[in-house]
Amino acid sequence: MSGCFTLLGRDPASRARRGVLHTEHGDIQTPVFMPVGTRGSVKAVSPLELEELGAEIILGNTYHLFLRPGSELIAEAGGLHRFAGWDHPILTDSGGFQVFSLANLRKVERDGVRFASHIDGTRFFLGPRESMKIQRDLGSDIVMAFDECTPFPATMEQAAKSVALTTRWETMSREQELSPHQLRFGIVQGSVYPELRERSAREITSLDFDGYAIGGVSVGEPEPEQFKAVEAAEPFLPEDKPRYLMGVGTPRQIVEDVARGVDMFDCVLPTRLGRHGGAFVGNGDTLPVKAGRYARDFSPLDENCDCYACRHFTRAYIRHLMNVGEILGVRLLTLHNLHYYLNLAKRIREALDNGTFAEFRAGFQA
Amino acid sequence: MSGCFTLLGRDPASRARRGVLHTEHGDIQTPVFMPVGTRGSVKAVSPLELEELGAEIILGNTYHLFLRPGSELIAEAGGLHRFAGWDHPILTDSGGFQVFSLANLRKVERDGVRFASHIDGTRFFLGPRESMKIQRDLGSDIVMAFDECTPFPATMEQAAKSVALTTRWETMSREQELSPHQLRFGIVQGSVYPELRERSAREITSLDFDGYAIGGVSVGEPEPEQFKAVEAAEPFLPEDKPRYLMGVGTPRQIVEDVARGVDMFDCVLPTRLGRHGGAFVGNGDTLPVKAGRYARDFSPLDENCDCYACRHFTRAYIRHLMNVGEILGVRLLTLHNLHYYLNLAKRIREALDNGTFAEFRAGFQA
Numbered sequence: 001m002s003g004c005f006t007l008l009g010r011d012p013a014s015r016a017r018r019g020v021l022h023t024e025h026g027d028i029q030t031p032v033f034m035p036v037g038t039r040g041s042v043k044a045v046s047p048l049e050l051e052e053l054g055a056e057i058i059l060g061n062t063y064h065l066f067l068r069p070g071s072e073l074i075a076e077a078g079g080l081h082r083f084a085g086w087d088h089p090i091l092t093d094s095g096g097f098q099v100f101s102l103a104n105l106r107k108v109e110r111d112g113v114r115f116a117s118h119i120d121g122t123r124f125f126l127g128p129r130e131s132m133k134i135q136r137d138l139g140s141d142i143v144m145a146f147d148e149c150t151p152f153p154a155t156m157e158q159a160a161k162s163v164a165l166t167t168r169w170e171t172m173s174r175e176q177e178l179s180p181h182q183l184r185f186g187i188v189q190g191s192v193y194p195e196l197r198e199r200s201a202r203e204i205t206s207l208d209f210d211g212y213a214i215g216g217v218s219v220g221e222p223e224p225e226q227f228k229a230v231e232a233a234e235p236f237l238p239e240d241k242p243r244y245l246m247g248v249g250t251p252r253q254i255v256e257d258v259a260r261g262v263d264m265f266d267c268v269l270p271t272r273l274g275r276h277g278g279a280f281v282g283n284g285d286t287l288p289v290k291a292g293r294y295a296r297d298f299s300p301l302d303e304n305c306d307c308y309a310c311r312h313f314t315r316a317y318i319r320h321l322m323n324v325g326e327i328l329g330v331r332l333l334t335l336h337n338l339h340y341y342l343n344l345a346k347r348i349r350e351a352l353d354n355g356t357f358a359e360f361r362a363g364f365q366a
Numbered sequence: 367m368s369g370c371f372t373l374l375g376r377d378p379a380s381r382a383r384r385g386v387l388h389t390e391h392g393d394i395q396t397p398v399f400m401p402v403g404t405r406g407s408v409k410a411v412s413p414l415e416l417e418e419l420g421a422e423i424i425l426g427n428t429y430h431l432f433l434r435p436g437s438e439l440i441a442e443a444g445g446l447h448r449f450a451g452w453d454h455p456i457l458t459d460s461g462g463f464q465v466f467s468l469a470n471l472r473k474v475e476r477d478g479v480r481f482a483s484h485i486d487g488t489r490f491f492l493g494p495r496e497s498m499k500i501q502r503d504l505g506s507d508i509v510m511a512f513d514e515c516t517p518f519p520a521t522m523e524q525a526a527k528s529v530a531l532t533t534r535w536e537t538m539s540r541e542q543e544l545s546p547h548q549l550r551f552g553i554v555q556g557s558v559y560p561e562l563r564e565r566s567a568r569e570i571t572s573l574d575f576d577g578y579a580i581g582g583v584s585v586g587e588p589e590p591e592q593f594k595a596v597e598a599a600e601p602f603l604p605e606d607k608p609r610y611l612m613g614v615g616t617p618r619q620i621v622e623d624v625a626r627g628v629d630m631f632d633c634v635l636p637t638r639l640g641r642h643g644g645a646f647v648g649n650g651d652t653l654p655v656k657a658g659r660y661a662r663d664f665s666p667l668d669e670n671c672d673c674y675a676c677r678h679f680t681r682a683y684i685r686h687l688m689n690v691g692e693i694l695g696v697r698l699l700t701l702h703n704l705h706y707y708l709n710l711a712k713r714i715r716e717a718l719d720n721g722t723f724a725e726f727r728a729g730f731q732a
Contacts, residue, residue, distance in 0.1 A: 085678040
């Protein structure tokens with residue numbers, strides 16, 4: 001399949017782009033932020049709330065769904081959309097990242113990875129063939145190729161080996177059959193080495209995927225290295241295909257990576273921070289609402305926010321809920337933070353549409 | 367204050383009544399089920415969802431709110447309605463029941479109970495004066511008198527002593543100043559002894575409260591004893607005042623106690639069972655959705671239910687959510703169960719309005 005992406009415009013002062021990604025379950029305005037629904041649920045929020053927040057696409061994690069409830073069960077349910085009650089686009093990762101970060105007893109073999117489940121130690125094998133089969137069962141709109149996520153730090157030799165293995169596995173990924181509606185994205189590796197990022201980008205784009213991700217970031221590297229990785233790979237990605245920066249990032253990083261030509265983002269920060277009592281406010285600052293100084297603060301999390309939490313509840317109330325362990329506290333903080341991220345992407349798109357992205361970017365950093 | 371209750375009709379075949387309870391924050395159609403919001407939040411649901419479910423009144427627990435965040439903080443926030451974002455009626459209990467069931471190192475004194483907080487051991491004193499002061503700070507629409515909840519089992523001598531102490535404490539409760547809008551309910555004790563229930567009812571009603579509760583039930587007694595306690599007290603409660611059976615009960619108990627002349631109910635069962643994976647279906651049966659037999663059951667929790675959970679999600683999905691610990695699972699089961707209880711009360715009211723309560727009661731037990 002081709003032609004899934006329409007480039008609507010470019011920012012004259014940066015590499016930023018404005019576009020639309022077309023999928024069978026609907027169009028996605030880019031730049032876009034994609035909430036993470038690891039196990040078939042974006043933690044603490046309902047599909048109805050996600051719609052009301054304006055989320056256009058969510059993520060599912062192949063590794064987690066493969067282990068529980070199992071991809072065959074989800075296929076039997078009619079696919080992940082029907083199983084999870086989400087009738088809009090879904091992107092699934094390949095499972096590779098989680099195998100490397102969560103599973104036990106990993107052993108990298110020629111055609112994939114042998115590993116033991118982090119839940120009960122059951123042994124499995126996951127490679128490009130298995131990952132594509134699972135993602136076909138899940139029925140996601142965007143399927144990610146199976147790569148090897150290079151850990152940080154890695155020597156140049158290790159990173160080069162990882163790039164080669166990634167190209168091999170993604171070539172195999174490219175050959176597997178998917179459902180006709182499914183788009184398939186390749187992933188560029190290369191760690192912090194610009195020449196490897198370029199090599200990987202050239203090799204992966206030669207496989208002609210529907211879109212391209214930059215992987216191996218948000219794995220512990222300093223922020224400047226993340227920007228450098230994007231800058232090194234981006235010039236070698238085709239302009240007429242969407243670009244996705246995996247697992248990124250803070251609000252400021254998202255703005256900066258948009259300026260470097262990225263269209264798509266996913267990150268667990270808004271949901272994870274919400275569960276731990278943090279609220280995103282202003283230009284990406286975080287407000288630790290459990291702190292004692294908010295005990296009698298009867299203002300909303302953010303005076304300028306119009307989310308459900310900010311329209312109806314105070315810092316003092318949300319602090320109380322978090323301190324006594326009420327689920328509603330986590331719900332309100334998660335809603336607020338997702339609203340923050342989705343609204344950030346919306347503001348970025350508006351700035352691009354209005355030709356004011358340079359000011360937006362400068363103002364956001366001030 | 368008087369005249370807070372309008373009796374709309376009586377069932378010819380039982381003691382069941384249909385009425386309206388008037389409060390400053392709105393009218394409440396009775397018989398009514400009141401969801402429990404112990405710490406200023408009905409567990410796992412939002413005020414918006416409660417409104418959508420048709421809840422007309424919720425409970426708050428004086429003991430819990432007194433300890434955290436403190437009733438003075440809530441007064442500073444403008445009262446519990448504003449603090450919790452709930453602009454409809456609220457009933458608060460007196461704190462007595464929780465002091466007896468949760469607190470440590472209780473010592474009953476003449477004017478109340480000395481106890482240590484179950485959270486951090488801090489020592490407090492709670493009696494009729496303190497309870498009324500706290501509930502005035504909370505600003506609830508219905509204030510419960512401070513009683514001694516007789517434990518089960520209790521000898522007749524113990525129960526008689528408890529009735530006497532309850533009358534003494536409620537007399538003191540009656541004398542404390544509240545806000546003009548607040549209604550004040552007395553509580554009848556007497557354990558499983560009909561003559562003590564009658565004595566308590568006579569003594570408490572002589573104090574002329576705005577409504578009357580039957581307390582000391584749902585404390586471990588067999589179900590027939592609960593029905594007997596209601597039957598023993600009810601004839602001595604004035605017809606023109608609302609009757610509230612505290613902490614009851616299962617769906618079947620609610621139907622049976624409506625038939626015995628009760629107007630108001632509260633119970634943690636729908637929310638608590640939801641958090642543990644149980645769904646109310648049919649005539650009060652519970653479906654243990656975490657069970658393996660529902661793994662591939664792609665039907666809703668209840669085919670005949672039109673709640674959000676049943677309209678959009680399957681047993682298999684909710685089972686998955688509960689088994690991996692996703693908050694959405696608890697949310698969906700709690701929504702479903704609250705819908706079940708609120709809808710049960712609605713069906714009871716409709717049956718009373720239509721003169722079909724006898725059939726409804728019979729059908730419900732079949």
